[in-house]
Structures are given as structure tokens and as C-alpha cells.
Amino acid sequence: MFTVPVLDIKSDPLDVLLAIIGYRLSMLADSDNEDIKKILADRKVTIEIASDESDIARYFNFDNGQFSQHSGHADNADLTINFKDSMTGVKLLTKGSLPAFMTAVQEGKLSIDGDYSLMMWFNKLAKHIVPAIPDELKPHIERAKPYAYKAQQFAEHWIGVAKHKLGK
Secondary structure: OOOOOOOOOOOOHHHHHHHHHHHHHHHHHHOOOHHHHHHHOOOEEEEEEEEOOOOEEEEEEEEOOEEEEEEOOOOOOOEEEEEOOHHHHHHHHHHOOHHHHHHHHHOOOEEEEEOOHHHHHHHHHHOOOOOOOOHHHHHHHHHHHHHHHHHHHHHHHHHHHHHHHHOO
16 A cells, blocks of 8 residues: 655645655556566666755655655755756646756756756656546546636736745
């Protein structure tokens, strides 16, 4: 049975997303999925994802099929992805496009330090993070999308107002 460890999660959107990704990676590492087992086999890797501007950092340890996540900066990450700010991180991570990451690097929206080949490896693993949506739920999701878009616009507006009031 899968249990969710108690983690230090900030209310920042990037930290919440990273914690959720970590929970899903835990589930995948504990699964019997042969594709996942092949991806994780013989790997001892630490990947840190952060936003210094937003004071967010979380790192994922992969150790020969075992997985753990931690809040804060890693002592010695093999790959560090540092986003300009939280919303940039959320947008790029949810897009899930390696070319979008590379464009963001060129635009100065994120920096990557360490072993770049781990980006390709993590991208293979990331394709398994979002579970397949059962066909019977797809119409419900399509009906909900316009409301989610409106909620996103509303949240972005008020986040902007709050940042302005706080002088950020």
C-alpha cells in the first residue's frame, strides 16, 4: 500500500506542483510497471528543481529503483533546474515540452546546471507522471476546462494585484 510521507510544502504554486510530482514519482517507483523499472534501474541521481526568486527548492533522489523527495536545496545535485520565478516553473513543467525548456534557457527564464543528459532521462520518466485519463471521464474534463481557464485568469489577476501591493 502506498503511503504519503509528510513533507514541508509551501503554499507557492511551484512547490505544490513539485511535491505532487514527487508523490507521483513515489507511486511510479513502487509500481510493477516494467517501463518505469527500466528507466530507474542502475541510476543514482539527484535532480534539484528550484526558483531562487521565489525561495523554492525541492530535490528528487533516484537510487537504483528507490525514490525520495526532499524540500530545500540538495548538497550535491547532478542536475539543477532553476526557474526565474514560480509561475514560469509551473507553466514549463505542466507543458512538458523539452524544446520549451531549451527556449526558456535561451530567453533567460531558467538555468540548467549539471549533466544535461539527465534532462532527456528525466523527460522519459516524466512522460509517465500524468496517468492516462479513462475515456468515460474525458467529456467531463472537456466541460470543466473553460471554468479552469477562468479560475486561472482570476488567480493570475489577484496574484498580480498582491505583488503590486507588496512592491514585487
